[in-house]
Amino acid sequence: MQLNLINKKIMPYLLLISNIIYLASCQSADNSIPIGFIAELTGLHSDLGVEIRDGALLAVEQTNAAGGINGRPIRLLMRDDQGNSDKARTACADLATQQVVSIFGTATSTTTTALLTCTTAHHIIQVSPTASSYYLAYQKDNLIRLMSNSHDEGIAMARYAYQKMGGRNVIAIIDLHNHLYTKAVWEAIQTTFRELGGNTQEPIFFTSGQTDLIKLISSNISLNTLAQADTVFLLSSAIDTALLLQYINQQKIQANFFASGWVDTGDLLKKGGRSTENLKLSLYYNPHDNSPAFLKFNNEFYTRFQRSSSFGSIYAYEAMLVLIEGLRRTGGQANGLQTALLNIKDFPLLQDNISIDKYGDVIRHLYIANIHDGKLEILDKVMAHP
Numbered sequence: 001m002q003l004n005l006i007n008k009k010i011m012p013y014l015l016l017i018s019n020i021i022y023l024a025s026c027q028s029a030d031n032s033i034p035i036g037f038i039a040e041l042t043g044l045h046s047d048l049g050v051e052i053r054d055g056a057l058l059a060v061e062q063t064n065a066a067g068g069i070n071g072r073p074i075r076l077l078m079r080d081d082q083g084n085s086d087k088a089r090t091a092c093a094d095l096a097t098q099q100v101v102s103i104f105g106t107a108t109s110t111t112t113t114a115l116l117t118c119t120t121a122h123h124i125i126q127v128s129p130t131a132s133s134y135y136l137a138y139q140k141d142n143l144i145r146l147m148s149n150s151h152d153e154g155i156a157m158a159r160y161a162y163q164k165m166g167g168r169n170v171i172a173i174i175d176l177h178n179h180l181y182t183k184a185v186w187e188a189i190q191t192t193f194r195e196l197g198g199n200t201q202e203p204i205f206f207t208s209g210q211t212d213l214i215k216l217i218s219s220n221i222s223l224n225t226l227a228q229a230d231t232v233f234l235l236s237s238a239i240d241t242a243l244l245l246q247y248i249n250q251q252k253i254q255a256n257f258f259a260s261g262w263v264d265t266g267d268l269l270k271k272g273g274r275s276t277e278n279l280k281l282s283l284y285y286n287p288h289d290n291s292p293a294f295l296k297f298n299n300e301f302y303t304r305f306q307r308s309s310s311f312g313s314i315y316a317y318e319a320m321l322v323l324i325e326g327l328r329r330t331g332g333q334a335n336g337l338q339t340a341l342l343n344i345k346d347f348p349l350l351q352d353n354i355s356i357d358k359y360g361d362v363i364r365h366l367y368i369a370n371i372h373d374g375k376l377e378i379l380d381k382v383m384a385h386p
Helices: 001-031 046-065 085-097 109-121 148-166 176-196 213-218 220-227 237-250 266-276 290-305 309-329 337-342
Strands: 033-039 074-080 102-105 125-128 143-147 169-175 204-206 231-235 256-259 278-283 365-373 374-384
Touching: 001 109, 033 046, 033 085, 046 074, 046 220, 046 237, 046 266, 046 290, 074 085, 074 213, 085 102, 085 109, 085 213, 102 109, 109 125, 109 143, 109 204, 109 220, 125 309, 125 337, 143 337, 148 256, 148 365, 169 176, 176 231, 176 309, 204 213, 204 220, 204 290, 213 220, 213 237, 237 266, 278 374, 290 309, 309 337
Parallel strands: 033 074, 033 102, 102 125, 125 143, 169 204, 169 231, 231 256, 256 278
Antiparallel strands: 278 365, 365 374
8 A cells, every 4th residue: 555655646747757858868869950940921922932931842752752961851930021021020039939040031121131140149150042132241250152243233233224225314113111222222233324325313212012102103203203204213013013013014104114033933923914024123043044953943843832942942942952951060069060151152042153252142143034925034134243
């Protein structure tokens, strides 16, 4: 009877100890490499976030199918920031508790900058596939970027508009929702155009999700301002650019229209339709490249997701491959990851080789494209400059 009493007293403790041992064994059995992922997966600009998610996911799936990193699979922990800087930081803080080796994201320059404050505080290396704002350049921080600076994009578009299309009077319609990117592009366009001898007008600003675009374009001030320009730069997301083009076409405004690489998602043609005809835009890749690596990626992406790739999925796939290469060099550990990534030189990607400089930045080719009959035509290739 005394033995039974002792058993009843110690049994709860034995069960507790066994549960602890079980959980510890589960954690040790899970030898996966956790990578945090943050992007706008729902919200106004989720088209780009979804593209980034799927490109990164394909790279991870292929790596895991090939044996992972030293036999360890990669585990992608996804968070949705809804395009909100505060939510991006909250997601980062949550992922930090999961002991991720790196955080991949976000989609835009503005949320990437917000996220950087959190990744810096937690000493986590951050890899962004699409943040290109010039304001992020030449900083010795823990951010690795796979796109060239927006400064180069603005210069390339301004030169093409002035030298190839005879543009002399320029205006921009700018979304402030992603102001760290759009303002940086506009500054480069404005400076370059003036240096070449052209004129620039005060831009028309709006905030996506808050501004009524129909009222904005149909106002007398906007119509008069647009009527004086022969070249209009639309620095906004795909869906907002599509809507702007529709409203502008209804007003019969005659001008050459340019858009930044931000618009290159499926939503541009889906929402814009015929209004996108002859829209010029900058690209960081050649959609008609026939290299085996690019063709193979396109086929695999279409097979996996049943749609064509765009710049977001392409750059996310490449950025994840670069991060995976860095983790291979560290044996899957966060320790030493920044040094490993900064030492990546002449690394082959889908269309070119890249080298990461001491600031965590890269230099890549740019393309000027035209939309004709719903398809992209390459008009010019430009080498970005450091």
